[in-house]
Amino acid sequence: MLVPDGASMTKRPVLVLLHGGPGADHSLFRPEFSALTDAAQLVYLDQRGSGRSDRGDPAQWTWHRWADDVAELCAALDISDPILVGASSGGLVAMHCAIRHPRLVAGLVLDSTLGVPTTLDETVGVFQRLGGRRAALAARRYLGGDTGQDVAHDWAKLCMPLYSNSANHERDLADRLSRCLLNDDVQQHFRQGRCGPAELTSAELAAIKCPTLVLAGEDDPVSPAAAAERLRAAIRHARIRVLAGAGHGVCRQAPLQAFAQVRPFLQVCSARNYEINTLSLADLE
Numbered sequence: 001m002l003v004p005d006g007a008s009m010t011k012r013p014v015l016v017l018l019h020g021g022p023g024a025d026h027s028l029f030r031p032e033f034s035a036l037t038d039a040a041q042l043v044y045l046d047q048r049g050s051g052r053s054d055r056g057d058p059a060q061w062t063w064h065r066w067a068d069d070v071a072e073l074c075a076a077l078d079i080s081d082p083i084l085v086g087a088s089s090g091g092l093v094a095m096h097c098a099i100r101h102p103r104l105v106a107g108l109v110l111d112s113t114l115g116v117p118t119t120l121d122e123t124v125g126v127f128q129r130l131g132g133r134r135a136a137l138a139a140r141r142y143l144g145g146d147t148g149q150d151v152a153h154d155w156a157k158l159c160m161p162l163y164s165n166s167a168n169h170e171r172d173l174a175d176r177l178s179r180c181l182l183n184d185d186v187q188q189h190f191r192q193g194r195c196g197p198a199e200l201t202s203a204e205l206a207a208i209k210c211p212t213l214v215l216a217g218e219d220d221p222v223s224p225a226a227a228a229e230r231l232r233a234a235i236r237h238a239r240i241r242v243l244a245g246a247g248h249g250v251c252r253q254a255p256l257q258a259f260a261q262v263r264p265f266l267q268v269c270s271a272r273n274y275e276i277n278t279l280s281l282a283d284l285e
Helices: 031-034 063-076 088-100 121-142 149-163 169-178 184-191 204-207 225-234 256-270
Strands: 002-005 009-010 014-018 041-046 084-086 107-111 212-217 238-243 277-280
Touching: 009 084, 014 063, 014 088, 031 184, 041 063, 063 088, 084 088, 088 107, 088 204, 107 256, 121 149, 149 169, 204 225, 204 256, 212 225, 212 256, 225 238
Parallel strands: 014 041, 014 084, 041 277, 084 107, 107 212, 212 238
Antiparallel strands: 002 009
């Protein structure tokens, strides 16, 4: 809970990192977030049904259950005032936790997050700008709910490479997916709408009281920057940074620029500090 600092012990913020997918795992945050270990203590969590956590009952793969799991994790480890870092769908879990457990959460860092209305045309338009007509058609079919095998193939081949504009993206993505323990059943559960609504209401967003940092990529086709701005406007104590040249996953693609925003934000939140851990929900049972 405290770290040695010369002749004294100093508090540091605790970051609880919530991966996206849904159905992926905490490895997507690594190695980039190791750069913050001088300023915060990091807790990596594989969410229920994902990574190294128990698969459990698919009926429990919901935003509310995942949010409550975060609160229960913090209670089990005696963590108070955590800052929740949510990437993509993990941002939706983080926001639900802040809404359902307002006295727990000291702050939110929302990276390329879901949670506000985004039209299919808006998303497809970014895919078309980045990848042309074929990518736009593949995105429209996949995101429109088409579950055909050819659609999944085209999505992976034509659209996923557009998550980033990095020259090394394809190799980096291949390496990350090889390391990641992905439960595709959770992803299909999400696509069928069984995790719950992927958008928060205005009243729910207004209920978020803690400081919030919204990070968005200018070239993010999944969570467009325009949607991130709508999210910022709906949360009372939110600030936003849109990074040029970044796609989906700002902290992964532009860590230097992203962490330059995160570091001063940690001081705003004034959270506490714990040991760095990789945890699964199975560890708590």
